[in-house]
Amino acid sequence: xxxxxxxxxxxxxxxxxxxxxxxxxxxxxxxxxxxxxxxxxxxxxxxxxxxxxxxxxxxxxxxxxxxxxxxxxxxxxxxxxxxxxxxxxxxxxxxxxxxxxxxx
Amino acid sequence: xxxxxxxxxxxxxxxxxxxxxxxxxxxxxxxxxxxxxxxxxxxxxxxxxxxxxxxxxxxxxxxxxxxxxxxxxxxxxxxxxxxxxxxxxxxxxxxxxxxxxxxx
Numbered sequence: 056x057x058x059x060x061x062x063x064x065x066x067x068x069x070x071x072x073x074x075x076x077x078x079x080x081x082x083x084x085x086x087x088x089x090x091x092x093x094x095x096x097x098x099x100x101x102x103x104x105x106x107x108x109x110x111x112x113x114x115x116x117x118x119x120x121x122x123x124x125x126x127x128x129x130x131x132x133x134x135x136x137x138x139x140x141x142x143x144x145x146x147x148x149x150x151x152x153x154x155x156x157x158x159x
Numbered sequence: 160x161x162x163x164x165x166x167x168x169x170x171x172x173x174x175x176x177x178x179x180x181x182x183x184x185x186x187x188x189x190x191x192x193x194x195x196x197x198x199x200x201x202x203x204x205x206x207x208x209x210x211x212x213x214x215x216x217x218x219x220x221x222x223x224x225x226x227x228x229x230x231x232x233x234x235x236x237x238x239x240x241x242x243x244x245x246x247x248x249x250x251x252x253x254x255x256x257x258x259x260x261x262x263x
Binding site: 069077146 | 248253
């Protein structure tokens, strides 16, 4: 199976905002934003089962927020930081910064 | 009927991103961002019927993105710019700026 990704110029604002509008997906994006290394999907501490986890990664990938690929038996992910910064300057930084602010 | 609004500190990032993740709601927010005057809900050029229009305004209001009130027979709206800037610095500016970039 090959992972499908939108080209940079195909990334849509509404789709990115939708992908980011879920607390579990925000957690994935925040963890990916905290390190530059690719992460295996199974290494994220999410409060969901395997199929929901797969769904969340697919939503992020199809919106153009993350890139996924296989290495051996692992699925690795990285944030498409340059692509997002180029399309929507400041958006990802604002989301990552907001997410560090604890709820009052 | 009184309009219900979240307090500033109750505004949630995921709810704001969800509210902004629809093209019609993005259009409302962009138009509100373009002028500082309150706007009547009926004055927005949206490609939807009246009940869908009401729904979109409610989603924006309940997420804390806009403030709505009645004046006579009109429903007026403004963007909660200060509240959003305080909670999530840079987010609204990034969304409004991104929305001015035409799709390629």
